[in-house]
Every structure is written in C-alpha cells, then in structure tokens.
Amino acid sequence: MEKKESALVGKHYLMKQAFGQDELHEREAVCTRTDPPPCMAACPLGIDMRSVCDHAAKGDFSKAAGIIRMSTPFLYTLSGNCSGECENRCTLSRLGDGVRLRALERACAMYGGSGAVSRFMLPKKQKKTAVIGDDLFALACCWELGKKGYEVSWHTSCGSLVEPLLRLGLPEAEAKADLTALQNLRILRKEEKALSIELIEKVSEEADAVCISPDPGLACQKENCFAGQKEESVAGLLASAKRTALLADCFLQGAGTPPEEENRESRLFVTMDGVEGSESLLDPEHVTKEKAAAEAARCIQCQCTECIKGCVYLQHYKRNPRAAIREIYNNLSIVMGNHMANGLINACDECGQCRAACPNGFDYPDVCRIARHTMVETKKMPPSAHEFALLDQQFSNGEAFLARKQPGFEKCRYVFFPGCQASAVSPDTVEAAYRDLSTRLEGGVGLILGCCGAVSEWAAREDLLAEAEERFRSAWEEMGRPTVICACPTCRKIFDRYFEAETVGIWEILLKLGVEPLESRPAAVHDACGARGDKKTQEVVRALARALGCRVTEAPFSGDLSPCCGFGGLVKYANPQMAREKADFAAGRADGMIVTYCMACKDQFARTGAGTRHILELVYGTGDDTVPDLSRRRKNRLKLKQKLLREIWKEDMYMEEMLPVRYAQGAMEEMEDRMILKSDVDAVLRAYEESGAAVFDQEHGWLVTCRRLGNVTFWVKFRKEEDGYLVFGAYSHRMTVE
Ligand code: SF4
Ligand code: SF4
Ligand code: SF4
Structure with missing residues (x-):
C-alpha cells in the first residue's frame, strides 16, 4: 500500500496522506457508475439519451431537445434519418421492447425543436481553416470548427448552406432550424465548380488546416489535411465530422493526436430487479406528445446503485462510494481547518455490504479503515468518537x-x-x-x-x-x-x-450435539457482518434454527448482502443517530421474529422494538426483550x-457496593445519551465526600461537583439526602479543572 511519509507541519499539525493520487485514481476506476448507459454508449455521437428520456417523461421536450443539441445542432436531420444504434442496446430490450429512442428523438424535434438554440461565443482564433465537401459531413465540420473559434472557408459546389440538408429530404423549415446554430459563426461559403484534388492542393496552401468530406472520395497526404471517415448512418457521419475537426484542432494547437474512440460497450452495471418487460407505447408513425412522454417514462434511468440499495449510511449521506473516497482523500489532505469528512469516515460500519454488492468489488470500507488509521496517526481523530x-x-x-x-x-x-x-x-x-x-x-x-x-x-x-x-x-x-x-x-x-x-x-x-426443538414458528435469520463471505456459517445457523423448530424465511438483503445493525465500526458510539437508523432498517426487513447470531445485533434490534432473539437464547430458553x-x-x-467463579470454580470475588443514589426523572436517559455510567457518578460523589467541594446552584437548588476520571472531567448535579443522594443529571467534558 502506497503511503506518504508523515511529517510535522508547523507546530501543531501532523500531515499524512492515506495514499497517493495514483492509488486514488486506481481505486476510483474500479467503480463503473460513471460509465454511460448502454444507449449513450451505443450512440456514435454519445448523446445522453437517459437525460433526454428524463426530460421528455416530464413533458419538457425543449429541455430534451437541448440535450441532443449539446452533441449536435442537427436535431431535425438526425431525428429524421438516425438508424437508432442505441435502441437495440437499450437495457429494457433484455426483457421486452427497448425504449423507442428514434421516435423520441423525432418527438424532441417536433415538440421541442423550436426552443432556443445555444450560440457559441468562443474567443476567436487567428488560424484559418477550410472544409471541402457538399454534404452533411461538411456542414457538421464547419460547425465543429466554427464553434472552436476558427474562421472557416467552406468550399462546396452547393448553392446554399441549406442545400446538403435538403438533399437528405429535410423540409426547408426544419433544415433552416438546424442551421440556426451556425448563424453566428465565421463560416464563409466559397462556391466551387467541382471538388477535385487540385482544389484540395490549392486550399491547403491558403488554410492552416483542411477537413475533407469522405463523400467525393478525395484524399490528400499533406499533414494539414484531414479526410473524414465514410459512414453509413447520419449519426456516424456527424461523429466522423466531430473527430475530423478535433484532429485538425489538435494539429493547429500543436497538441498530440487524440486517442481513437474506445470500445463503445458500457460497463455500467444495471440490475433488472423489480423491472418487468413491457411493450413500447409509441407508434413511430404517429408520435403524439403524450405518447412520447409515456414512452420516455418507460426508461429506467439506468444507473448502478448496487452498493447504495442496502446501505442506510450511503443513503443518509447521499453519496456513492466513488465520490465518497475522493471526499475522504481531500479531507485527509487538509492540514488545518475543518475536516468535513470525519463524520463520513466514522459513520461507516466497515461492514463490507457494499463491497459484496458491487459487481466490481469496490472496497469502500478499506478506504474508511485506512482513513481512520491516518486520522489516529495524525491526531485528527476526535477522541470522543471511540x-x-x-x-x-x-x-x-x-x-x-x-x-x-x-x-x-x-x-x-x-x-x-x-x-x-x-x-x-x-x-x-x-x-x-x-x-x-x-x-x-x-x-x-x-x-x-x-x-x-x-x-x-x-x-x-x-x-x-x-x-x-x-x-x-x-x-x-x-x-x-x-x-x-x-x-x-x-x-x-x-x-x-x-x-x-x-x-x-x-x-x-x-x-452436532443436538438441540431440543421448540414450538414451530416463522423466523428470519439476520446474518452478522462478521459472517459475510462465510457461507458455511450462514447455512449452519439456518440449519440450527430449523432444528429448533423455526420455519426460516429470508428477509431482503440476506446472506452476504446483509446490512449492519449499526454496532459495527463503533458507529453506535461515534454516531448514535446513524446507528439507530441502521438498526431500524435492518430490523424492518422482517415481519416476524428476527434470529441473530451476534449479540450486538440482537441488542440493536431489541432497541427498535422488533421481536428478536439470539439463536443461543432460543437454544437455552434465556434472554428477553430487555435492553440493558x-x-x-x-x-x-x-x-x-x-x-461463575463462585458456582463453578468455588472462588469469591469482591464487588464494591456503590453509594446509594436515586436518579431524578430523565437523568438516566440523559446519562445514557451522554455515555455516562452510574459508576462515573459514583466516583464523582465519592470524591465529593472526601473533599466536600461543590458549587451551589441557587436557581435549581442543587449542588454541582466534578471529578476528572482518565481524560474526562465529569460533572454531577445532586442533592444530599438522608440515606444517600438524589442525582438530577450529569455531563462531561474533555478538560482539566485546576
Ligand atoms: S432504459 Fe433508458 S437509460 Fe437505460 S438504456 Fe434504455 S433508454 Fe438508455
Ligand atoms: S461498509 Fe457498510 S456501512 Fe460502510 S458504506 Fe459499505 S455497506 Fe455502508
Ligand atoms: S456498486 Fe457502487 S461502487 Fe460498485 S460499480 Fe456500482 S456504483 Fe460503483
């Protein structure tokens, strides 16, 4: 594990990075949640069809159209001619009809195409570019270069800007709408009689970079000439123009050649739990706004939430593990000031449920573990936490x-x-x-x-x-x-x-030894975090429960996906509220009795009021609902x-009696919340008996005394009674009273 050396910074702060940036990136790369959904990965232009569906489902086709126009201004052209590579890859096609994305694109053009088209106001660049061609590729190249701030000479035999689109069969109004985005760009049409090698030679002398349409089949070996790739589909052609313009731009800026498009397979993990296959609601021949919105609503908004589904902590903090580790990394790198992620680090049970649920095994608890070590080593761990x-x-x-x-x-x-x-x-x-x-x-x-x-x-x-x-x-x-x-x-x-x-x-x-069966009853076994990955223990406990007469049922998130009860990782102490939420969730998964095989789980569940027993309590007929x-x-x-010493080993053990103390109403609950023990109160009162030192609180009519025990000073509010003490409350501080 790569670790940076610790060093003293200033007088008071120790700094130590849990791991370096390379390791952070390696860890982040394990999570594939930022991969595009299958539809977006399949689209040559990488159009975010998931967001398109999201807006369209709400009836906002202008916003949906805006999403498409972020990738290309040729909305009408695309919607009328796209071959719909995305549609076949839609996740829903695993169970039934995929979302009719082509028809949805059409609906975006019909019901949202008249919305505002964003214009580019990029700083002008001095270098001159040229585009040669008569087709959509050429127009798209003009737009790509123009929006990058270049002046573009478009050499074409077309008599107008709109002609390539009309040739594709687009109605004039739609063709003009698609060209709106080109209006403010510095594009000069230069009409040529014919497109030829000679023309390319000439233009390449005048311009700093030239993009050439693949259509006339002309090529040039000059280093400032970039020929487009021939593509069958309109989306492919637009993507080819994007890439060609990018190559020209990189050449002009002296940057290296950008990498080829990667494999367009999405690694995004999407489960179909609870999703039923369905038929499309849209007739591509009769696309109404309502039907299109309903079709868009079929989209399940593919995303990976495997790790979050069963984790109250991640849901509470509204984080995914990938984002959280960056936050933790940044937090640990702060030398002074606030450490916003400390709460995040100490509220994770380190239970491993998310790691077991992740298809890639993303190890978030390991990062929390490392972070806690780093906090302890650099003295940033709040002592009160543990x-x-x-x-x-x-x-x-x-x-x-x-x-x-x-x-x-x-x-x-x-x-x-x-x-x-x-x-x-x-x-x-x-x-x-x-x-x-x-x-x-x-x-x-x-x-x-x-x-x-x-x-x-x-x-x-x-x-x-x-x-x-x-x-x-x-x-x-x-x-x-x-x-x-x-x-x-x-x-x-x-x-x-x-x-x-x-x-x-x-x-x-x-x-193996055998147990006495009890009355038959349904029971859900809650698997302890300690048994995650230990199938044998999980099965043996179920077998024992059955031998005891339980009709074992499986609650959601069982086995390796079992959630933590809230005790793990000491969350019960560092963040009691979070621990309660976790216990509520874990206990709420079962209707009837929950059988645990960890006593901390049993205790946590009993606190929620759930009917629960440790399996040994069933074996021996012990235990009850009491929460100590x-x-x-x-x-x-x-x-x-x-x-045990007295009865089995015949040994005496002396236990000192505590002073006689009564607690006023609410005092013990308050002490429990503040993690103050009766033995702490006893020690403080004994010290008072020796010193007699206390302050009289006139307003309440009680005495207040204090005593330092270990690192903590405890304060007790009390009144002396004939036969002992009446305690009204107690609190503690990590401070020394001189
Ligand atoms: S369900 Fe939606 S997000 Fe998923 S692939 Fe289909 S259209 Fe895309
Ligand atoms: S280790 Fe447990 S508590 Fe922590 S994020 Fe994973 S599932 Fe949630
Ligand atoms: S389960 Fe979570 S950590 Fe794993 S890939 Fe999905 S989002 Fe990322």
Missing part, C-alpha cells in the same frame, strides 16, 4: 476478564469465548452455554470472558488491539492452545486473522464473572 468503546474494551479485558480451565482438567481441548457483547447483553445465555458445552463435550472446555479486540481494530488503535491479543494469547496458551468455540462471528474473524488458534462456531458444535443500559451492561459482565 473513547467510550475503547474504555469498555479495557473494562472487558480488565475488571470483567475471566480465564479458567474446566475444573479437573490440566489442559483443555476447547475454550468457549462468548464475546464481550454476549456477557453484557445476555449473561444467562453465556452461563447456560458454558455449562452445556462443558457437560457435553469431551476433553475439557475452558472459558475466557473478554473482548477479542474488534473494538480497537474498528477504532484503528493497533496498540490496543495488540494488548487484547496478548491478553487472550496468554490465557489460551495456559489452557494448552485449545480450539476456540466462538459465539460471535466477528470474534471468530478477529481470531482467524490474528491467531494461529483453530476456531469453530458454537452453532456447528450445537448442531450502558451501566447495566457493565454490571452484567461483573455479576456473570462473580457467579
């Missing part, structure tokens, strides 16, 4: 950490690792699972309660990831390097990525550890 989650990891791998071998075993064949979310959200399930595994599996089953380090990986904190790895590794080594039974696909992914340990999903084990708050999640982990 601090709470990182402290939570520290808590899981500190106070709440537990590693024990099964009693009676020196070494264990397995170790159960439920993951930090399971212990926080559904501790009874963890206990039941461990008791079950250690009873039914042979060879000893150890237990490790802790965090796998995914939190620090998402926060781009390699140092803390290494700490988590080390914590796990020493316990795992001590147990005799057992196979790790994971109850969370993300933990398993982390272990597979960073450890040599063999891992297995608990669902595989339980499917942040303080309860911590307490659950500690109490689980205490209970």
Whole structure:
C-alpha cells in the first residue's frame, strides 16, 4: 500500500496522506457508475439519451431537445434519418421492447425543436481553416470548427448552406432550424465548380488546416489535411465530422493526436430487479406528445446503485462510494481547518455490504479503515468518537476478564469465548452455554470472558488491539492452545486473522450435539457482518434454527448482502443517530421474529422494538426483550464473572457496593445519551465526600461537583439526602479543572 511519509507541519499539525493520487485514481476506476448507459454508449455521437428520456417523461421536450443539441445542432436531420444504434442496446430490450429512442428523438424535434438554440461565443482564433465537401459531413465540420473559434472557408459546389440538408429530404423549415446554430459563426461559403484534388492542393496552401468530406472520395497526404471517415448512418457521419475537426484542432494547437474512440460497450452495471418487460407505447408513425412522454417514462434511468440499495449510511449521506473516497482523500489532505469528512469516515460500519454488492468489488470500507488509521496517526481523530468503546474494551479485558480451565482438567481441548457483547447483553445465555458445552463435550472446555479486540481494530488503535491479543494469547496458551468455540462471528474473524488458534462456531458444535426443538414458528435469520463471505456459517445457523423448530424465511438483503445493525465500526458510539437508523432498517426487513447470531445485533434490534432473539437464547430458553443500559451492561459482565467463579470454580470475588443514589426523572436517559455510567457518578460523589467541594446552584437548588476520571472531567448535579443522594443529571467534558 502506497503511503506518504508523515511529517510535522508547523507546530501543531501532523500531515499524512492515506495514499497517493495514483492509488486514488486506481481505486476510483474500479467503480463503473460513471460509465454511460448502454444507449449513450451505443450512440456514435454519445448523446445522453437517459437525460433526454428524463426530460421528455416530464413533458419538457425543449429541455430534451437541448440535450441532443449539446452533441449536435442537427436535431431535425438526425431525428429524421438516425438508424437508432442505441435502441437495440437499450437495457429494457433484455426483457421486452427497448425504449423507442428514434421516435423520441423525432418527438424532441417536433415538440421541442423550436426552443432556443445555444450560440457559441468562443474567443476567436487567428488560424484559418477550410472544409471541402457538399454534404452533411461538411456542414457538421464547419460547425465543429466554427464553434472552436476558427474562421472557416467552406468550399462546396452547393448553392446554399441549406442545400446538403435538403438533399437528405429535410423540409426547408426544419433544415433552416438546424442551421440556426451556425448563424453566428465565421463560416464563409466559397462556391466551387467541382471538388477535385487540385482544389484540395490549392486550399491547403491558403488554410492552416483542411477537413475533407469522405463523400467525393478525395484524399490528400499533406499533414494539414484531414479526410473524414465514410459512414453509413447520419449519426456516424456527424461523429466522423466531430473527430475530423478535433484532429485538425489538435494539429493547429500543436497538441498530440487524440486517442481513437474506445470500445463503445458500457460497463455500467444495471440490475433488472423489480423491472418487468413491457411493450413500447409509441407508434413511430404517429408520435403524439403524450405518447412520447409515456414512452420516455418507460426508461429506467439506468444507473448502478448496487452498493447504495442496502446501505442506510450511503443513503443518509447521499453519496456513492466513488465520490465518497475522493471526499475522504481531500479531507485527509487538509492540514488545518475543518475536516468535513470525519463524520463520513466514522459513520461507516466497515461492514463490507457494499463491497459484496458491487459487481466490481469496490472496497469502500478499506478506504474508511485506512482513513481512520491516518486520522489516529495524525491526531485528527476526535477522541470522543471511540473513547467510550475503547474504555469498555479495557473494562472487558480488565475488571470483567475471566480465564479458567474446566475444573479437573490440566489442559483443555476447547475454550468457549462468548464475546464481550454476549456477557453484557445476555449473561444467562453465556452461563447456560458454558455449562452445556462443558457437560457435553469431551476433553475439557475452558472459558475466557473478554473482548477479542474488534473494538480497537474498528477504532484503528493497533496498540490496543495488540494488548487484547496478548491478553487472550496468554490465557489460551495456559489452557494448552485449545480450539476456540466462538459465539460471535466477528470474534471468530478477529481470531482467524490474528491467531494461529483453530476456531469453530458454537452453532456447528450445537448442531452436532443436538438441540431440543421448540414450538414451530416463522423466523428470519439476520446474518452478522462478521459472517459475510462465510457461507458455511450462514447455512449452519439456518440449519440450527430449523432444528429448533423455526420455519426460516429470508428477509431482503440476506446472506452476504446483509446490512449492519449499526454496532459495527463503533458507529453506535461515534454516531448514535446513524446507528439507530441502521438498526431500524435492518430490523424492518422482517415481519416476524428476527434470529441473530451476534449479540450486538440482537441488542440493536431489541432497541427498535422488533421481536428478536439470539439463536443461543432460543437454544437455552434465556434472554428477553430487555435492553440493558450502558451501566447495566457493565454490571452484567461483573455479576456473570462473580457467579461463575463462585458456582463453578468455588472462588469469591469482591464487588464494591456503590453509594446509594436515586436518579431524578430523565437523568438516566440523559446519562445514557451522554455515555455516562452510574459508576462515573459514583466516583464523582465519592470524591465529593472526601473533599466536600461543590458549587451551589441557587436557581435549581442543587449542588454541582466534578471529578476528572482518565481524560474526562465529569460533572454531577445532586442533592444530599438522608440515606444517600438524589442525582438530577450529569455531563462531561474533555478538560482539566485546576
Ligand atoms: S432504459 Fe433508458 S437509460 Fe437505460 S438504456 Fe434504455 S433508454 Fe438508455
Ligand atoms: S456501512 Fe457498510 S455497506 Fe455502508 S458504506 Fe460502510 S461498509 Fe459499505
Ligand atoms: S456498486 Fe457502487 S461502487 Fe460498485 S460499480 Fe456500482 S456504483 Fe460503483
């Protein structure tokens, strides 16, 4: 991966580019959304028929005609004579009739052709050009060169400007309308008796560059002479004139020869999901305005939205990944000032759904991952984004950490690792699972309660990831390097990525050991981001759900296309509102119960009010709809550890009681929003008890005291009561109070 060196800039700012411009371009090129739709790619003139359809469908044929005239002024000529290469390639022709684009062009001329024609006011160029020919090619060349600012001598045997168009059978009024765009250009008609080689020789001496129509079949080897390509279709001829004039212009400007037209196959990916084949509504012989608008409305406005369809984040920010990576690139290049894309970077779950959905595998989450690393290294990551989650990891791998071998075993064949979310959200399930595994599996089953380090990986904190790895590794080594039974696909992914340990999903084990079937009920399985690309896990979980009596249904965006619940990438902490939107979307895909196999997903869905259970809760009859708050999640982990130590390993664990505190109405909700724990309030009040330092708020009649814990100063509004404290609220700042 190409990375620019970091350097100190000024006194305060570190700058480091995530990657160079070449890599940015390489990454952008993977996305083909800016490729033209098939109709536009097939048109020799590259007319944007998608926009034509868009305007025409709204009945605005003037604007639709304007789109065609951006490519050529010969609207009437084209509409009466085009062979319609685009029509056969229309995406809709895969299912039925393609959009009748030729007839639509005709409608644009009929109902929008009288609209204003844009005139060119380009700076005049000194060099002289000439065009030789009697046909549409010659007229088109005159226009192309004239609009580039050249004076053009048109050598022709035609008696008037309009003659080549009349020869094509165009009514005079329409022919004149097509020539409006040529009126202000410096085009001088020079009538010749005949077009000949001698004429070309003579003209090429007088003019700096000469464009020659392919029609008379004349050629000249002089370097300032450019002969057009013979073409069958009118659109092809107009395109040939465009190219010939471009060659002449490049010659006059001393620029190199422009590359040949590329292959006109579009790489734009368009799915036909939800599109039904239909018949054309337009009779080319009787083109009415209404029918033409209805026909244009059949156009599905081909575009690639595969990555956006299932991603609330991209929809929320109204971005596509290609545009977003440029924004992120620019953002990271800013040394000082605002960093508008920080929110964008931290609101992506890095879940990989878009990458799985993209036909080209555009790797947007990888860019967000790199961007987060760069932000951390250059100290541009706002500490508030991930601090709470990182402290939570520290808590899981500190106070709440537990590693024990099964009693009676020196070494264990397995170790159960439920993951930090399971212990926080559904501790009874963890206990039941461990008791079950250690009873039914042979060879000893150890237990490790802790965090796998995914939190620090998402926060781009390699140092803390290494700490988590080390914590796990020493316990795992001590147990005799057992196979790790994971109850969370993300933990398993982390272990597979960073450890040599063999891992297995608990669902595989339980499917083999057997489970008690429950009452038959419909259930949709929500696939966890950690299982993306892991078909085996996705299938085994469904098999286990069926063994439990579930009639498994598939919600939209299942399997590898499953959306994130909002927890991934620590979005729940960095952007709680976005996490809620994601949970609403993911939970809203199913009508009935949603079965998850990641406890964070279960927790997120329960918050939306959806009926949801973790599959282990179905196995063990544990869990409910309760949504534990942040303080309860911590307490659950500690109490689980205490209970297991006491009941299984016969060890005592001391847990300090908190001060008696009552919370006024709304205070706890406010603390939850601000990610303040009851234990933070407890620590602040204990400090107050020691110092007695507090400020009296006369208006509200309460005391305010503060205490710095780690990097954050917490403030608590309280009143002392006979048997404890009444807390009205709390807030925090990243500041030091001297
Ligand atoms: S559906 Fe519309 S945009 Fe797509 S190819 Fe056909 S005309 Fe073009
Ligand atoms: S949230 Fe997931 S699907 Fe959306 S952009 Fe990020 S990685 Fe892609
Ligand atoms: S899916 Fe998205 S990233 Fe992939 S080509 Fe389409 S628009 Fe581009």
